[in-house]
Amino acid sequence: MMFPTDIETRKLTAIMFTDIKGFSKKMAQNESNAFELLKTHDALLRVLAAKFDGRVIKSIGDSFMIDFASAVNAVRCAIEAQKRFSHFNKKKSEIDKIEIRVGIHLGDVIIRDEDIIGDGVNIASRIEAMAGPNRIWISQDVYQQIRNKIPLRVFPLGPQRLKNIPEQIEVYEILIDSIVEFATPSAKALETLAHNQEEMAQKVEKEEALEATRVEEAKQLAKQGFEKREEEQKNEIAEHYAKAEKYYEEGKTGEAEAELNKIYQLDPQQKVNTERKKAAEEQEGTLQDFLQKANELFAEGQLDAAENEVNEIFRIRPLHVGAQQLLAQIEEERYRIEERNRVKRVVDAPIKVTEDERHIEELLEQTRALLQEEKFTEATFTLHELFAIDPNHSGGRRLEESIRQTEQAKAELLRIQADQAREEQRTRELAKLQQKVEEQKQRQGNYQQEVDYRSRRKKIILIAAAIITAGIALFGVPKLLDIVFPKKATVAVLQPAYAPHDTSASEIFDAVPILLANDFSKCEHLTVIAPSSSLLYNPDQVRIQKIVSMLPSCYLVMITVQENRGEYTLTVQVFNPELKRVVPVGSVEGKISSLNEMRTGILQKVIEAMEIKTVVPAIPQISDADAYELYLKAFHFRQLNTGAGLDSAKDFLLTAVQIDPSFGDAYSLLADIKLRTFFLTDDTQLLQSASEYAQRALRCSPNIALAHRVLAVCNRLQQNYTSALSSISRSVALRSQDPECYRELALLSLIAGKFDDATMYASIALQHDPLNAKSYSTIALARQMKQEYNAAEEAYKQSQNLGENEEDLTANFVQDIWLNEGNYDKVIKYFQQKLVTSPKEYRYYYWIGRAYQLSLQISTAQKWLQDGLAVAQQKFETNPVDAPALSYVGLFHSRLGNFSDGETAMNKAIQINSSSADILFRSAELYSIQRNGQKAFSALAKALRQQYDFSELLNPDFSFISREPEFLPAVTRKIDGNWPIK
Numbered sequence: 001m002m003f004p005t006d007i008e009t010r011k012l013t014a015i016m017f018t019d020i021k022g023f024s025k026k027m028a029q030n031e032s033n034a035f036e037l038l039k040t041h042d043a044l045l046r047v048l049a050a051k052f053d054g055r056v057i058k059s060i061g062d063s064f065m066i067d068f069a070s071a072v073n074a075v076r077c078a079i080e081a082q083k084r085f086s087h088f089n090k091k092k093s094e095i096d097k098i099e100i101r102v103g104i105h106l107g108d109v110i111i112r113d114e115d116i117i118g119d120g121v122n123i124a125s126r127i128e129a130m131a132g133p134n135r136i137w138i139s140q141d142v143y144q145q146i147r148n149k150i151p152l153r154v155f156p157l158g159p160q161r162l163k164n165i166p167e168q169i170e171v172y173e174i175l176i177d178s179i180v181e182f183a184t185p186s187a188k189a190l191e192t193l194a195h196n197q198e199e200m201a202q203k204v205e206k207e208e209a210l211e212a213t214r215v216e217e218a219k220q221l222a223k224q225g226f227e228k229r230e231e232e233q234k235n236e237i238a239e240h241y242a243k244a245e246k247y248y249e250e251g252k253t254g255e256a257e258a259e260l261n262k263i264y265q266l267d268p269q270q271k272v273n274t275e276r277k278k279a280a281e282e283q284e285g286t287l288q289d290f291l292q293k294a295n296e297l298f299a300e301g302q303l304d305a306a307e308n309e310v311n312e313i314f315r316i317r318p319l320h321v322g323a324q325q326l327l328a329q330i331e332e333e334r335y336r337i338e339e340r341n342r343v344k345r346v347v348d349a350p351i352k353v354t355e356d357e358r359h360i361e362e363l364l365e366q367t368r369a370l371l372q373e374e375k376f377t378e379a380t381f382t383l384h385e386l387f388a389i390d391p392n393h394s395g396g397r398r399l400e401e402s403i404r405q406t407e408q409a410k411a412e413l414l415r416i417q418a419d420q421a422r423e424e425q426r427t428r429e430l431a432k433l434q435q436k437v438e439e440q441k442q443r444q445g446n447y448q449q450e451v452d453y454r455s456r457r458k459k460i461i462l463i464a465a466a467i468i469t470a471g472i473a474l475f476g477v478p479k480l481l482d483i484v485f486p487k488k489a490t491v492a493v494l495q496p497a498y499a500p501h502d503t504s505a506s507e508i509f510d511a512v513p514i515l516l517a518n519d520f521s522k523c524e525h526l527t528v529i530a531p532s533s534s535l536l537y538n539p540d541q542v543r544i545q546k547i548v549s550m551l552p553s554c555y556l557v558m559i560t561v562q563e564n565r566g567e568y569t570l571t572v573q574v575f576n577p578e579l580k581r582v583v584p585v586g587s588v589e590g591k592i593s594s595l596n597e598m599r600t601g602i603l604q605k606v607i608e609a610m611e612i613k614t615v616v617p618a619i620p621q622i623s624d625a626d627a628y629e630l631y632l633k634a635f636h637f638r639q640l641n642t643g644a645g646l647d648s649a650k651d652f653l654l655t656a657v658q659i660d661p662s663f664g665d666a667y668s669l670l671a672d673i674k675l676r677t678f679f680l681t682d683d684t685q686l687l688q689s690a691s692e693y694a695q696r697a698l699r700c701s702p703n704i705a706l707a708h709r710v711l712a713v714c715n716r717l718q719q720n721y722t723s724a725l726s727s728i729s730r731s732v733a734l735r736s737q738d739p740e741c742y743r744e745l746a747l748l749s750l751i752a753g754k755f756d757d758a759t760m761y762a763s764i765a766l767q768h769d770p771l772n773a774k775s776y777s778t779i780a781l782a783r784q785m786k787q788e789y790n791a792a793e794e795a796y797k798q799s800q801n802l803g804e805n806e807e808d809l810t811a812n813f814v815q816d817i818w819l820n821e822g823n824y825d826k827v828i829k830y831f832q833q834k835l836v837t838s839p840k841e842y843r844y845y846y847w848i849g850r851a852y853q854l855s856l857q858i859s860t861a862q863k864w865l866q867d868g869l870a871v872a873q874q875k876f877e878t879n880p881v882d883a884p885a886l887s888y889v890g891l892f893h894s895r896l897g898n899f900s901d902g903e904t905a906m907n908k909a910i911q912i913n914s915s916s917a918d919i920l921f922r923s924a925e926l927y928s929i930q931r932n933g934q935k936a937f938s939a940l941a942k943a944l945r946q947q948y949d950f951s952e953l954l955n956p957d958f959s960f961i962s963r964e965p966e967f968l969p970a971v972t973r974k975i976d977g978n979w980p981i982k
Contacts, residue, residue, distance in 0.1 A: 009111040013067050014074035016119055017128035020062040021099040028097055044084060052077035057116055067116060071106045071145035078102045078136045079176060086179050087315040103128025106141040126162040127171055132188030140170035155185040157192050237263050237356045275707040287313055291322050295855055303330050356389050367399055379403050380856055388897040403856055489610050492529035493517050493557045494539040509561045511635030521737040522617040533771035553577050555610055566591055572602055574609050585609040593625035627660040634669055646677050664700030667693050668707035675710050687714050705735035712744055724748060725977040740770035743778045750785055753972035758782040760765050773802035781950055790819045812951035819956045824855035842872035842888050865895050883913040889921035894929040903927055917946035925957040937962045937970055
């Protein structure tokens with residue numbers, strides 16, 4: 001029986017192998033120079049692979065294996081690679097040249113993880129081993145696919161025997177007419193035609209494999225050694241650089257210069273780079289001259305001359321963004337000229353140009369202009385409009401391919417340039433400091449400054465010595481150290497443990513860790529882990545090590561509760577992270593009415609065990625024991641965070657405030673429960689109720705932190721942002737270690753457009769609540785708003801690991817990250833998997849279609865969008881008041897270019913439910929897709945007045961309007977007041 005995992009995944013693909021001629025010899029002569037050539041070779045091949053939609057399967061040593069969905073693209077990639085390396089090699093010595101051999105075959109392969117295997121791979125590898133340097137050899141299967149599709153000539157080599165391949169393979173050498181030395185058959189081709197080269201090819205293939213292995217091993221060893229040396233060298237250079245800056249600030253130019261010389265001794269290349277800075281700037285000027293001339297020639301229609309100038313740029317710098325883009329325009333213009341000439345040859349009589357044909361030509365011109373301006377998304381949408389008229393327009397499809405290739409190539413080139421820019425940054429900083437030192441050497445008068453500095457330093461030392469002497473005399477050394485450097489600690493209170501017959505006590509004493517955490521947070525020198533993190537695990541012998549690993553360097557407070565005829569004994573133990581063991585610290589006893597005195601006793605014992613010098617906060621006495629017991633029970637049921645649990649907690653608290661109408665803490669907890677119920681039910685009346693109970697709590701006592709926090713959340717949700725800031729600031733002042741406060745401050749900061757502050761507040765929340773999913777989702781949101789996508793995605797993963805709903809996070813936040821990073825396949829694969837279990841979820845079709853569209857796979861996108869449109873329409877027809885389904889009908893139409901139908905559907909959805917913020921956000925999306933900024937901003941403003949939703953602001957459909965200068969003012973709010981700073 002074959003299991004699903006045993007089924008082989010196969011595909012037909014074009015495989016290209018490359019290898020550098022004589023690379024081992026280059027390494028033997030000059031390893032450093034060889035590796036620099038290899039870096040240039042690898043970077044250029046990766047850029048060209050991206051341009052022609054190839055995927056680098058593996059790179060071993062100086063060899064590449066690249067997978068192409070199209071044989072045409074594989075050959076075009078190989079030809080351009082040979083052209084680029086040919087221009088690069090001009091006027092260079094043999095050791096400085098990069099000469100590659102290329103073999104291409106079209107065959108059936110097996111997919112294994114990220115690799116491909118099979119006869120198709122072996123044939124391509126063996127054809128490459130037969131080829132000569134600077135040449136491209138292809139199989140008969142490839143030739144059959146490209147003939148009549150690419151204007152090129154080939155030299156047939158006849159059938160060739162290849163090792164372990166039963167049938168002979170027809171092989172051809174591609175002749176490149178634009179390069180004189182490659183326009184005629186190579187000596188290797190003529191020799192192969194005369195004599196079958198099977199044995200020689202096997203020998204070359206074996207040598208290549210050995211060479212590739214040696215190069216890869218050398219590369220890895222060099223990389224490991226380089227990384228270690230680089231880290232050590234980097235630290236030493238940083239140290240010398242800091243000293244040089246310090247000496248410079250002190251006026252010690254001689255010492256500063258000596259430190260710079262040490263840097264140059266550690267890394268002579270720094271000196272070379274600094275000295276060659278002017279030459280590099282002159283080279284950049286030369287490149288810009290070539291580029292300007294090429295653009296001028298292109299504008300004049302002199303395409304060959306323009307390409308010659310571009311090739312001069314590639315000779316100096318094989319990777320140049322501007323030259324790459326201009327080359328794409330030259331190729332596109334050549335195609336247009338060929339098309340015009342073809343039409344002239346074919347058409348004998350004048351044909352009346354239809355309105356559609358005229359409109360198509362206008363759209364093509366608009367697309368070319370947008371491509372030239374690098375507005376890739378706009379260009380794609382313009383083509384989309386063209387394909388709505390003629391889905392198979394050849395010129396449009398070719399232009400679509402140009403857009404995709406140019407965008408991919410630019411992304412790869414910019415990435416490489418960013419790496420180069422980082423490497424150059426250190427050189428610039430060093431050159432700047434060198435210049436400053438040189439300038440200061442010319443100044444005079446440093447002697448007096450040096451004398452003054454030494455005099456001041458001497459005075460400071462004498463004063464410090466006097467203070468220390470006096471401190472020792474007054475307090476002694478240990479006490480002085482406690483004053484100057486007090487011990488600090490982190491503490492977490494775990495779930496209580498109960499005797500087997502005392503489990504009913506849990507309804508009362510489950511509240512104790514929450515109360516104690518609040519008590520500890522008022523102590524100096526203590527950092528408290530919030531109960532939402534510390535109460536996740538039961539502290540039994542099995543789990544204690546896991547808790548220790550989750551909360552390292554943390555004192556863990558463990559309480560065991562025993563009841564005897566209404567009397568309770570609380571036995572306390574502490575895990576000491578320094579001793580790495582559990583230490584008993586004593587016990588406290590009493591009734592419920594004396595629980596607050598018991599809390600004080602626990603605080604004193606734990607603080608003494610931790611050896612922390614701090615003042616134990618005063619805890620007021622309980623005014624009514626019955627009301628307080630109900631209050632404690634409410635904590636137990638609140639922690640369940642279910643509808644039934646919250647209802648039970650509410651009932652206990654209502655009874656408690658009836659018994660004691662001045663019980664402010666009970667009112668504040670009641671307000672919190674109303675707020676939690678709102679988040680479960682979305683009943684807006686609960687917000688008003690929560691606000692009223694919080695205000696009643698503050699009338700009992702103005703210093704209840706929880707009541708201020710609940711008011712802050714209610715005010716934010718009701719968009720009273722200044723009041724929200726005032727309330728949360730008061731809550732932070734009363735309870736400075738409450739992570740909920742800092743998460744709330746992070747959200748308010750994002751609304752105010754203070755993204756750095758939001759990150760700061762979210763980080764503080766994470767420090768106090770490291771095992772709470774909300775801590776990670778909040779910091780992820782802050783990172784995402786700052787466009788720090790890698791950090792945001794990692795934080796979302798942590799949030800999912802801690803229990804946040806994966807699908808909600810992916811749909812509302814993570815897919816925006818993937819799209820912004822160009823990871824369209826991740827979006828497509830994720831929602832295709834979701835469709836397996838939810839085939840009627842029209843949103844999945846929409847998100848998949850959008851991802852295909854943004855990746856410029858227009859025909860595939862259309863299929864998904866049309867299928868999704870049918871699903872959404874069927875859903876609406878089944879339920880004619882389903883406004884969300886109808887709103888997506890509008891979005892599908894808009895993505896398919898049917899703007900009028902889309903707007904009609906959206907207007908009808910709004911008529912069905914005009915008060916829905918979701919429908920208003922969909923309306924804003926629709927107008928953004930249609931590039932109608934005015935209507936998009938108007939709809940967005942209406943939606944935000946209904947509900948401020950971060951996930952909607954990150955919606956990829958707003959990419960058009962989010963680039964506009966008015967977007968940030970439209971989505972942020974001015975919040976007056978003083979922001980808490982920790």
